């Protein structure tokens with residue numbers, strides 16, 4: 012497959028009619044960031060672009076690397092760290108394809124939809140409360156046919172979430188409705204109140220900050236913060252499965268991060 016064909020297939024897979032207009036508002040890039048060799052045989056997948064990931068990709072003869080967090084380019088001059096990363100890709104003739112918003116919001120392959128699938132909930136609607144802040148819906152709300160408990164969900168997520176997972180057990184004991192925004196989805200007061208209003212029993216995200224513990228207690232909300240990196244392995248792994256079906260070789264580039 013050529014790089015151009017690969018690029019077109021990626022877009023065809025990731026664009027959805029109801030979120031297409033939001034992609035340009037993303038603070039990180041979606042699409043090709045560097046252009047390497049034209050013939051694509053092996054595609055590497057990882058959460059964040061960094062030198063350790065690039066070294067793994069080079070060792071595995073990857074022609075393209077697909078990441079959730081692409082290069083965060085400085086506004087004017089290139090700093091040395093960014094330059095070193097770009098130079099490594101260019102020297103090794105490797106393309107970088109970044110899928111940020113497209114891979115959080117996607118209704119099937121996205122981080123949030125995939126986490127709902129893992130815990131046995133059915134995705135029902137996109138989240139809405141973070142739209143005021145970020146100008147777009149990033150997350151998904153899901154429901155359980157039969158109400159479950161926080162412990163039952165934690166038993167499922169234990170093998171997939173960070174060893175440093177933070178749990179706040181301040182909400183209802185029976186959980187029927189759950190919202191998921193992977194990564195840096197720590198809620199504001201307004202967000203958590205909007206979740207209560209929407210009947211959410213549990214909020215799953217990647218990272219919380221110091222103030223979220225008492226915020227959750229005062230709002231009466233259950234929260235699982237499963238790690239920024241861990242909650243964002245889901246989308247790239249689902250995309251890897253998809254790309255496997257295109258007849259390309261794929262490899263998971265495992266640069267673990269407990270945060």
Ligand SMILES: [Zn+2]
Nearest residue numbers: 080194195243
């Ligand atoms: Zn992220």
